[in-house]
Amino acid sequence: MGGSKGAEMALLxxxxxxxxxxxxxxAPSDLVWEGFAMDRMLGAGRYGSFSYQxxxxxxxxxxxxxxxxxxxQPVLAHIYIEGRKAYPERAKAAxxxxxxxxxKLLLIAGGDDxxxxxxxMANNIVNSxxxxxxxxxxxxxxxxxxxxGGDGYSPNDYYTPFAMGGNAKxxxxxxxxxxxxxxxxxxxxxxxxx
Numbered sequence: 089m090g091g092s093k094g095a096e097m098a099l100l101x102x103x104x105x106x107x108x109x110x111x112x113x114x115a116p117s118d119l120v121w122e123g124f125a126m127d128r129m130l131g132a133g134r135y136g137s138f139s140y141q142x143x144x145x146x147x148x149x150x151x152x153x154x155x156x157x158x159x160x161q162p163v164l165a166h167i168y169i170e171g172r173k174a175y176p177e178r179a180k181a182a183x184x185x186x187x188x189x190x191x192k193l194l195l196i197a198g199g200d201d202x203x204x205x206x207x208x209m210a211n212n213i214v215n216s217x218x219x220x221x222x223x224x225x226x227x228x229x230x231x232x233x234x235x236x237g238g239d240g241y242s243p244n245d246y247y248t249p250f251a252m253g254g255n256a257k258x259x260x261x262x263x264x265x266x267x268x269x270x271x272x273x274x275x276x277x278x279x280x281x282x
Contacts, residue, residue, distance in 0.1 A: 089270070091115055091237040092203065093124075097138065099213070102189040104140055110192040110277035112270050114237035115206040118213050120147045120182040121168065146181035148172060163251040168204045186213050187220035192277035194225045196266045198232030202253035206234065227269055229262035231255075240264030 090098035095113035100120060102108040123135035136144035151170035156162040172179045186193070195214070197207040210226055217224045229236055233254025235244050240263035245256035254262075 089114075089274075092206075092234065093117075093137070095206075096120065096184070099184050099186060099189075100138055100145070102191065102193075103185045104188070108189065108191055110194075110274060111189065112194045112196070112273065113210075113213075114196045114266070115201055115203070115234050116195050116197065116210050116213060117168075117204065117206070118184055118186070118209040118216070119172070119179055120145050120184060121171070122147050122149045124150070146178065148175055148179045148182045151175070161249065161251045163202045165202050165204050165253075183216075184213075186216050187222060189217075190222065192225075192273070193217065193222075194227070194270065194273045196227045196236050196262075196270070197229070198234060198236045198254050198259070198262060199228060199230035200232060200253035200258070201234045201236075202251040203234035225273065227266055229254075229258065229265070231258040232262035233259055235259045236262040236266055238263040239267045 089112040091114035095116040098111050099113050099116060102111045121137055123137045136147040138145050148171050150167040151174040152167050156164055156167050195210040197210040199207050201207060207228060214224045214226055231254060234252040235254060236259060238244060240260055244259045244263065
């Protein structure tokens with residue numbers, strides 16, 4: 089289970105490791121993206137996020153980071169949208185092979201995610217798995233942003249330098265629906281079959 093970059097890692101792990109039985113991916117990605125760190129801004133496009141068996145996995149570079157940071161509260165979704173457009177071959181190579189994962193999958197995404205286009209990427213995941221004959225559960229919240237993960241009881245209106253989309257009310261609603269759905273999904277998916 090993971091959210092945002094953690095969802096990317098959870099999906100990637102499930103596509104590579106045969107022992108994974110169930111995944112919950114909150115604000116997911118269908119691609120492996122470049123490593124993102126504030127101290128690496130000037131070297132954008134040179135660092136992968138993940139490696140496997142000692143080798144950096146193919147990744148898609150971001151694009152337009154300088155434009156995003158020219159605003160007071162950057163909307164980072166654009167750097168992923170533009171990165172996918174600018175590097176189509178790299179995006180193809182960096183696609184997470186979700187069809188390799190035969191287990192149960194729950195995706196949770198907000199339609200107003202401004203951190204990255206998680207709903208579009210979730211739909212790509214659903215379509216890839218559907219083409220392989222695999223079912224995927226997708227919970228969507230059209231007015232929620234990036235912060236759809238959580239239990240609905242923790243504060244979700246804290247300051248962040250980045251635009252997250254949604255608002256405290258919509259994100260809180262998403263969390264209060266998604267959390268019990270997540271617990272129910274995991275209980276069913278991981279229940280022992282004796």
